[in-house]
Amino acid sequence: MKILIVDDDPTMYRMYQTIFGMESFQVEVAVDGDSGLEKAKSFLPDVILLDIMMKTVNGLEVLKKLKADNDLHAIPVVVLSNVSDVTVINEAKANGAAQFVIKSNTEPADMVALVRALLAKLRTNAAAGGAPDVPAEGMVGGTPGNEESAPASTAAEEAPITDAAVPEADPDVMPQPPLQ
Amino acid sequence: VQDLLRSQLEDAGVNVAEVSEPVAKLLSEVAKTYASMQAEQAQSQKTIKLRSDQLISSVGQAYSFLDQLHLGLVMCDVFPQVVLTNYAAQSMLNGKSGKKKSWTLEEMSGIIHQDWNLADKVKTCLREMLPMEFKEVPCGELVLRLFIAPMSNKINEVQQPIGVIILMENITEQAVMARSKDEFFFIASHELRTPLTAIRGNSSLILEKRDKISADMMNGMLHDIHNSAVRLIDIVNDFLDVSALETGKIEMRTEDFELGDVVEEVLRDLGSVAADKGNKLSADSSLAALPLVIADRQRTKQVIYNLVGNALKFTEHGQVVVSGKSVGSLVQCFVQDTGQGMSKESHRLLFRKFQQAGDTNLLSRDSTRGTGLGLYISKLIVEQSGGTIRLESSEPGKGSVFCFTLPVAHQPG
Numbered sequence: 139m140k141i142l143i144v145d146d147d148p149t150m151y152r153m154y155q156t157i158f159g160m161e162s163f164q165v166e167v168a169v170d171g172d173s174g175l176e177k178a179k180s181f182l183p184d185v186i187l188l189d190i191m192m193k194t195v196n197g198l199e200v201l202k203k204l205k206a207d208n209d210l211h212a213i214p215v216v217v218l219s220n221v222s223d224v225t226v227i228n229e230a231k232a233n234g235a236a237q238f239v240i241k242s243n244t245e246p247a248d249m250v251a252l253v254r255a256l257l258a259k260l261r262t263n264a265a266a267g268g269a270p271d272v273p274a275e276g277m278v279g280g281t282p283g284n285e286e287s288a289p290a291s292t293a294a295e296e297a298p299i300t301d302a303a304v305p306e307a308d309p310d311v312m313p314q315p316p317l318q
Numbered sequence: 319v320q321d322l323l324r325s326q327l328e329d330a331g332v333n334v335a336e337v338s339e340p341v342a343k344l345l346s347e348v349a350k351t352y353a354s355m356q357a358e359q360a361q362s363q364k365t366i367k368l369r370s371d372q373l374i375s376s377v378g379q380a381y382s383f384l385d386q387l388h389l390g391l392v393m394c395d396v397f398p399q400v401v402l403t404n405y406a407a408q409s410m411l412n413g414k415s416g417k418k419k420s421w422t423l424e425e426m427s428g429i430i431h432q433d434w435n436l437a438d439k440v441k442t443c444l445r446e447m448l449p450m451e452f453k454e455v456p457c458g459e460l461v462l463r464l465f466i467a468p469m470s471n472k473i474n475e476v477q478q479p480i481g482v483i484i485l486m487e488n489i490t491e492q493a494v495m496a497r498s499k500d501e502f503f504f505i506a507s508h509e510l511r512t513p514l515t516a517i518r519g520n521s522s523l524i525l526e527k528r529d530k531i532s533a534d535m536m537n538g539m540l541h542d543i544h545n546s547a548v549r550l551i552d553i554v555n556d557f558l559d560v561s562a563l564e565t566g567k568i569e570m571r572t573e574d575f576e577l578g579d580v581v582e583e584v585l586r587d588l589g590s591v592a593a594d595k596g597n598k599l600s601a602d603s604s605l606a607a608l609p610l611v612i613a614d615r616q617r618t619k620q621v622i623y624n625l626v627g628n629a630l631k632f633t634e635h636g637q638v639v640v641s642g643k644s645v646g647s648l649v650q651c652f653v654q655d656t657g658q659g660m661s662k663e664s665h666r667l668l669f670r671k672f673q674q675a676g677d678t679n680l681l682s683r684d685s686t687r688g689t690g691l692g693l694y695i696s697k698l699i700v701e702q703s704g705g706t707i708r709l710e711s712s713e714p715g716k717g718s719v720f721c722f723t724l725p726v727a728h729q730p731g
Contacts, residue, residue, distance in 0.1 A: 149513070149546055153519045153539075160527060197681070241511065241515040
């Protein structure tokens, strides 16, 4: 399974590189938006983890370019950020993000579970004849603007793909809900 | 009058001597009446003059009062034509350089935001005789709060419209402040969350997958945890510094010292940061010739650290030079870089709290730049030390020069 991590913060991409590497993913890292687009084309990952706040070309701009590219638009993109502004989240969803994850509220193991669940869901859809590239809505890691008081279940209930896609039989996946 | 009457009677063939007594009586009465009329007229003229002077003085006072107001005031008649524009309104409409003193409503509409027609609003107010308030109206570089109210007068027992008054409040500062405060919290929450994510994520990985982690990996993860903690402490220290400096709770421990020594310490601390980006970092020989300054040494180091740190952030494969100059009772310290420089619009916002010059798109910012409080903190420190701080010059693509001053230490004797 190939994953491309696009993030300009070394502490962030190293952490995701470590966990996905441990979980036997083939990992590639891009440290800015432009190289993210280049690596998406050369590496052709199964899934992309895309940071939002990046110098020069930000994550939303990268997302728009990915979705406008015929060769890349079917790759599911999990947008992950420490920005929890509702307009940013909505814009990411409107531009085809499969999921929006707030980094600080999500454990690395849950990130892996979430990505596996997403890929499983897309595989199921594809097998059932559905379009694999249809963007799914979902927000993990809290309700924007009110993270502290929001019950953990709220975000999960509003995130159909997260609920539906968790393969219950897989012992490696989702030992706990993504939101603490 | 008596002489005139006498000659008239004689002309008419009347024997004046015969009628002299009754005529004289009559004439005396006439003369008295005339004198009293003259006295009354003089009194009336005096009163009119007094009242006119009083009125002129009141109008003068009213105009001068209106010109002293910080609120812009424009008065229109029923047609509606502008009849009065006070000084504050003139300043708001003129912007920085204009000297115009009167405008038509249409001209005013042209100055205020293009999608917002003042003349139409005034006509509506006059028609409906109801006050209107507009909370944020752009006007050139300013943001105004406008209040448009009808004026009326009771004529023949009926309330009649006599015009409209427009009050203009300049709320640019508050509007900019509110916006940059929102942006600051947006950035600050992101800046705080990122190191916390690294600490949480790496520690949880270590706890859960210790057996699968090699020594090298462990080393890297522990470094990331440590660096993230340092990053968090820096951010929190910035917040605490701002709060303490603003409320005057930081005690400035003043002492006499050589600025050049402090510069050398900062350059040593930041040497590796400069080298990482291919920058040449140096202290000019002018620093050695400076007289001693009097200030808080540690806080001065913080200012130089901020300025040099900023210069290095925005410079790649270039130069950062710190130099000094003694001018009267002050020492000037310059931090010059050959980095990316700044546009003119960014200059005036530079030392403001919560401001990061040039952040037109918050999502495209360099997340390594921190909270943007550094220059504001430097300004507070320098000002509390009896100096000033400013951007000397800056040009996009060519670099910037920052300058701060500190007082020269008292010479013994």
